[in-house]
Structures are given as structure tokens and as C-alpha cells.
Amino acid sequence: MARTATSARSSRIGLTSTSGKVLASVALLGVAASVAGLGTYGSFTSTTSASETVTAGTVDVQLGAAGTTANRLTVAATGVIPGDTIQRAATLTNAGNQNFGAVTLSTTAVGTPTLLTTDALNGLQVAVDACTVPWTETGTAPAYTYTCAGTTTTVLPTRPIIGTDIALTNLASITTAKADNLRVTATLPTTAGNTFQGLTSTVNLAFTATQRAATNR
Secondary structure, three states, X not given: OHHXXXXXXXXXXXXXXHHHHHHHHHHHHHHHHHHHHHHHOOOOOOOOOOXXXXXXXXXXXXXXXXXXXXXXXXXXXXXXXXXXXXXEEXXXXXXXXXXXXXXXXXXXXXXXXXXXXXXXXXXXXXXXXXXXXXXXXXXXXOOOEEEOOOOEEEXXXXXXXXXXXXXXXXXXXXXXXXXXXXXXXXXXXXOOOHHHOOOOOEEEEEEXXXXXXXXXX
């Protein structure tokens, strides 16, 4: 009889323990379900969109092909004496899709400078003119001369040949897709003395275009 009571008591304890675990599991599941339910509330959304395309403009200034009537600047001059002029034609084109804000000319001596480029008074002087139509070229290479059958305007008044960022005016190529028919004239003044005899200088001419003023696009 005693063994039976003990056995039965042991059985009841085991049942109670198992029941407690089950209830705890149910309670945990209930909490998890409650948390999941909270995450569902307040999740309404709305989305809209638009695509903005931005394309950068181009600033591109070009000279004609070297050695052609569109660019005689690479043709050398020899045997120059005081009073001589050297005329060369060149076509300057706005090849970009934006207007220019300005165009400048920078001229530098290549190699060892000589009095031809360092003497601002007696050395080489330069001037630039534009013609509304292509210049009429005459003369035998390299002694070219040019006349304008249209209207001539001054782009750069006569000045010493060496300079940096010299402003050019009256250019049609300020506007995109436009071009200027230029005549560059270099002159050795009559005041150049015997110290200039036999001297050689090479001058590089660089045309620089800068962008137009910024605006709303």
C-alpha cells in the first residue's frame, strides 16, 4: 500500500511539470504573435518617381587643317628684313554646342628667345583681322598676301608678338557653329637694326575659348 501511494505521487508530480512547460510554450507563442501583429500596423506606403536627364555642353575651338588655306600659320617665313610683313590665313571655328564667353590668343617663343620676340619695340609685331567671307589668297608660297571681298574688321590691333591671354574682339565664332576667317599679320619694324640679322624665332599661337556665363537651364 505504501509503495502504491508513493508511485501515484510521483506520477502526479511528473504530470504537473509537463503541463507547466506546455503552458509556458503557449505563452511565448502568444507574445510572438502579438509582436508580429504590431509590425503589420502602420505600414501603408506610397511611392512616385521621375527621371531628370542632364547633359553637359561642349566648348571646342578649332583651327583649319594645317598647311591648307584654312590654316597657313605653320608655313615658315625666311629672309625677312625690316619693313617686311608676313601674312597667314586661318579659319577659327566654334565646333562645340555652346556659345563662347571669350576667345583669347597667347603667343610664346619656342626654344631660345631672340630679339625678334624679346624686343617689344623693334621686334616682331602682330595684328589680326577678320573677313566676312574667306580671304582671297595670292602670292607664291610662302609669300602669301590676302584681300577681303567682304567686310574687314579688326580682331587684334598691332602689338608686340609675344603676349598671354590677349583678348580678341569682333569674332563671329563666339556663337556656336560659327567661324571666323582670320588674317594674321606679323611685321618686322623698320627700326630693327643690324643686331637682328640672321636671327631665327619660332612663335606658337594658341587660341583659347572659355565658356559662356552660367545660366539657368
